[in-house]
Amino acid sequence: xxxxxxxxxxxxxxxxxxxxxxxxxxxxxxxxxxxxxxxxxxxxxxxxxxxxxxxxxxxxxxxxxxxxxxxxxxxxxxxxxxxxxxxxxxxxxxxxxxxxxxxxxxxxxxxxxxxxxxxxxxxxxxxxxxxxxxxxxxxxxxxxxxxxxxxxxxxxxxxxxxxxxxxxxxxxxxxxxxxxxxxxxxxxxxxxxxxxxxxxxxxxxxxxxxxxxxxxxxxxxxxxxxxxxxxxxxxxxxxxxxxxxxxxxxxxxxxxxxxxxxxxxxxxxxxxxxxxxxxxxxxxxxxxxxxxxxxxxxxxxxxxxxxxxxxxxxxxxxxxxxxxxxxxxxxxxxxxxxxxxxxxxxxxxxxxxxxx
Amino acid sequence: xxxxxxxxxxxxxxxxxxxxxxxxxxxxxxxxxxxxxxxxxxxxxxxxxxxxxxxxxxxxxxxxxxxxxxxxxxxxxxxxxxxxxxxxxxxxxxxxxxxxxxxxxxxxxxxxxxxxxxxxxxxxxxxxxxxxxxxxxxxxxxxxxxxxxxxxxxxxxxxxxxxxxxxxxxxxxxxxxxxxxxxxxxxxxxxxxxxxxxxxxxxxxxxxxxxxxxxxxxxxxxxxxxxxxxxxxxxxxxxxxxxxxxxxxxxxxxxxxxxxxxxxxxxxxxxxxxxxxxxxxxxxxxxxxxxxxxxxxxxxxxxxxxxxxxxxxxxxxxxxxxxxxxxxxxxxxxxxxxxxxxxxxxxxxxxxxxxx
Numbered sequence: 001x002x003x004x005x006x007x008x009x010x011x012x013x014x015x016x017x018x019x020x021x022x023x024x025x026x027x028x029x030x031x032x033x034x035x036x037x038x039x040x041x042x043x044x045x046x047x048x049x050x051x052x053x054x055x056x057x058x059x060x061x062x063x064x065x066x067x068x069x070x071x072x073x074x075x076x077x078x079x080x081x082x083x084x085x086x087x088x089x090x091x092x093x094x095x096x097x098x099x100x101x102x103x104x105x106x107x108x109x110x111x112x113x114x115x116x117x118x119x120x121x122x123x124x125x126x127x128x129x130x131x132x133x134x135x136x137x138x139x140x141x142x143x144x145x146x147x148x149x150x151x152x153x154x155x156x157x158x159x160x161x162x163x164x165x166x167x168x169x170x171x172x173x174x175x176x177x178x179x180x181x182x183x184x185x186x187x188x189x190x191x192x193x194x195x196x197x198x199x200x201x202x203x204x205x206x207x208x209x210x211x212x213x214x215x216x217x218x219x220x221x222x223x224x225x226x227x228x229x230x231x232x233x234x235x236x237x238x239x240x241x242x243x244x245x246x247x248x249x250x251x252x253x254x255x256x257x258x259x260x261x262x263x264x265x266x267x268x269x270x271x272x273x274x275x276x277x278x279x280x281x282x283x284x285x286x287x288x289x290x291x292x293x294x295x296x297x298x299x300x301x302x303x304x305x306x307x308x309x310x311x312x313x314x315x316x317x318x319x320x321x322x323x324x325x326x327x328x329x330x331x332x333x334x335x336x337x338x339x340x341x342x343x344x345x346x347x348x349x350x351x352x353x354x355x356x
Numbered sequence: 357x358x359x360x361x362x363x364x365x366x367x368x369x370x371x372x373x374x375x376x377x378x379x380x381x382x383x384x385x386x387x388x389x390x391x392x393x394x395x396x397x398x399x400x401x402x403x404x405x406x407x408x409x410x411x412x413x414x415x416x417x418x419x420x421x422x423x424x425x426x427x428x429x430x431x432x433x434x435x436x437x438x439x440x441x442x443x444x445x446x447x448x449x450x451x452x453x454x455x456x457x458x459x460x461x462x463x464x465x466x467x468x469x470x471x472x473x474x475x476x477x478x479x480x481x482x483x484x485x486x487x488x489x490x491x492x493x494x495x496x497x498x499x500x501x502x503x504x505x506x507x508x509x510x511x512x513x514x515x516x517x518x519x520x521x522x523x524x525x526x527x528x529x530x531x532x533x534x535x536x537x538x539x540x541x542x543x544x545x546x547x548x549x550x551x552x553x554x555x556x557x558x559x560x561x562x563x564x565x566x567x568x569x570x571x572x573x574x575x576x577x578x579x580x581x582x583x584x585x586x587x588x589x590x591x592x593x594x595x596x597x598x599x600x601x602x603x604x605x606x607x608x609x610x611x612x613x614x615x616x617x618x619x620x621x622x623x624x625x626x627x628x629x630x631x632x633x634x635x636x637x638x639x640x641x642x643x644x645x646x647x648x649x650x651x652x653x654x655x656x657x658x659x660x661x662x663x664x665x666x667x668x669x670x671x672x673x674x675x676x677x678x679x680x681x682x683x684x685x686x687x688x689x690x691x692x693x694x695x696x697x698x699x700x701x702x703x704x705x706x707x708x709x710x711x712x
Binding site: 027028157188189190191192193194196199200203204206207213214215216217218219220221222223224226249250251252253254255257258260261295296297298299300301302303308309310311312313314316317318319320321322325326 | 383384513544545546547548549550552555556559560562563569570571572573574575576577578579580582605606607608609610611613614616617651652653654655656657658659664665666667668669670672673674675676677678681682
């Protein structure tokens with residue numbers, strides 16, 4: 001997508017280094033950062049310089065390619081295995097991370113002791129993972145176009161736009177596709193506490209693309225639906241279980257319950273790389289719990305142009321901070337993938353899931 | 357209740373001035389502020405130095421008493437009427453404000469041209485409104501005790517503790533009552549964006565009273581319920597319609613929907629002064645819409661000990677900021693009042709509503 005008229009991807013490989021948009025500084029500063037080693041790339045995933053299912057999948061894949069390019073001949077496969085392990089230990093929930101790292105790792109291993117071929121494969125497949133992610137998201141936009149007719153008022157949660165993938169996004173891809181064919185669309189953006197990805201990233205993305213939108217507190221979404229101001233909900237996903245249960249940013253489940261109460265269709269948009277066929281149901285998805293300080297504090301931009309952390313709760317109060325929740329399949333109207341829209345059922349999932 | 361071992365009320369009259377706890381600075385600084393004129397008191401209600409249904413009801417009543425004490429003999433009744441008007445125009449939703457100001461106004465008017473008696477009545481009835489509020493809240497605790505058995509895990513939204521009333525609180529009064537009889541209670545505190553009254557005020561109150569609690573993002577409440585971590589929801593109210601519909605802080609409705617989905621009892625605790633018998637149903641309750649900047653920014657305490665506002669969204673993004681929402685009566689298990697627990701039905705409401 002475009003930033004100030006220039007095309008950008010969220011993450012890419014250049015001169016053997018992983019480059020990415022520094023998402024912790026958005027929407028206040030647009031900055032490209034360069035990761036010199038896979039350790040830096042892993043750190044960037046952990047500290048959420050790059051975040052979002054597809055974006056961390058590509059970062060993991062490119063990080064492993066980077067590790068292969070830099071590993072010495074002696075102990076090459078051990079170094080690569082260590083990097084794969086380090087890259088996948090950064091975040092526990094997003095399936096795309098395991099997919100991306102695993103695909104590059106298998107490509108490297110397939111070359112055996114031909115290390116030149118292994119490095120070439122690592123780089124090629126790393127780039128392929130990123131390119132595939134972008135292409136899948138573009139196709140999600142085409143398949144999801146039917147959900148966003150002219151005048152549609154779309155509610156979304158967190159950021160499942162192009163910043164969360166390599167390009168185009170998942171939940172927002174149908175919105176961008178609708179805009180490209182000339183439809184009027186309005187997007188309601190949940191703030192998405194505690195890290196505010198809706199208010200910070202989704203609002204910024206939509207603003208860059210000129211898409212009309214408004215931010216609202218997470219607690220206001222149900223009330224907005226009750227007022228008849230929402231036509232459809234589209235969210236992303238970090239992992240989809242074989243039965244159709246979906247893990248996504250904390251607050252997604254609340255939105256799904258409210259949509260159900262108001263008879264609104266609730267869709268999940270995700271590339272099939274987000275599906276974890278080995279995970280039978282949502283209860284088996286590991287849910288990352290993050291620091292209580294993310295709830296007790298807020299990062300923001302001060303009047304003096306400084307990025308500062310302020311405290312918004314008593315220092316002594318405990319806080320619960322699960323990064324994700326699980327929305328059961330029965331609340332989901334359908335899953336929009338690059339292979340089409342399927343029901344959130346074992347049969348629907350099986351129809352589009354990738355065979356590893 | 358106690359602050360650092362000293363008993364405090366949220367708002368009171370002293371030497372002809374309205375005094376109150378400066379709630380915008382909590383939990384970081386505990387400060388008593390003095391309102392010299394009714395104009396100052398009205399401003400304090402508007403800027404939320406004092407907030408919460410009962411607390412602004414008492415502030416309004418005491419503000420009008422203050423106006424009567426200070427009004428000159430010539431034009432006394434006009435000055436009082438003007439103050440009553442100014443005080444009630446500060447916030448549109450909370451019924452207690454209209455109740456408190458109205459009760460003092462009628463007491464003044466009943467004395468006709470005997471201005472000495474009118475001033476005496478104003479002060480006495482102003483204090484009565486505050487005392488009644490505290491006593492009603494104490495009784496809410498007694499009636500609500502049955503909802504909080506030993507080991508209960510209570511979910512609440514916003515702040516409906518003693519800071520929201522003159523003393524004891526509404527939703528938290530049964531919790532405090534349960535603690536006084538030796539029960540273990542854990543309170544889950546919704547952060548309550550955009551102004552964070554849960555994280556800032558409820559967490560502080562509970563901490564002062566030594567009540568175990570944890571803060572969570574508003575979007576996490578439904579997920580918490582799904583995990584079986586909540587036994588009962590108790591919230592406050594700013595206005596209750598004759599049919600049992602309840603206006604309360606934005607996000608309350610989302611919590612009620614989640615409670616319904618998980619078979620959890622959802623109670624509203626409020627003194628009968630919150631009931632508006634002239635309001636047929638929730639759709640007729642005026643809902644205050646506040647500045648979009650409350651959503652785009654956050655006030656908090658910096659590391660350097662300064663209270664600062666930081667931006668958390670693009671400057672150019674619109675935001676929707678309704679201060680309240682309406683929870684329909686059918687989602688409410690009961691209303692806990694100083695006259696007992698009644699169903700949220702026209703009959704239940706009529707049984708306890710005050711005749712003006």
